[in-house]
Amino acid sequence: xxxxxxxxxxxxxxxxxxxxxxxxxxxxxxxxxxxxxxxxxxxxxxxxxxxxxxxxxxxxxxxxxxxxxxxxxxxxxxxxxxxxxxxxxxxxx
Numbered sequence: 001x002x003x004x005x006x007x008x009x010x011x012x013x014x015x016x017x018x019x020x021x022x023x024x025x026x027x028x029x030x031x032x033x034x035x036x037x038x039x040x041x042x043x044x045x046x047x048x049x050x051x052x053x054x055x056x057x058x059x060x061x062x063x064x065x066x067x068x069x070x071x072x073x074x075x076x077x078x079x080x081x082x083x084x085x086x087x088x089x090x091x092x093x
Contacts, residue, residue, distance in 0.1 A: 013061065017058060020054060020058070024051055024054055027047060027050075027051075028047060028048075028051060031047060035047070036048040
């Protein structure tokens with residue numbers, strides 16, 4: 001059963017993930033494989049590394065929320081289809 005606090009707290013996370021999608025896709029669009037792996041300066045990581053970091057951080061946040069039983073339908077949109085189906089099945093029990 002989803003609580004109001006869970007529903008309310010997940011909306012900002014879903015909004016942040018949606019904004020991240022837009023900015024990351026805009027940053028990567030049109031880059032060649034060589035450009036994805038090239039660091040802009042000696043003080044920066046390659047764009048592909050940054051995109052991987054975004055994905056890893058997102059996965060960690062989702063895992064923490066999952067362990068806390070913090071899921072609702074809004075956040076389930078960011079999980080793989082198989083995991084989404086399993087979550088729906090558990091919720092129906």
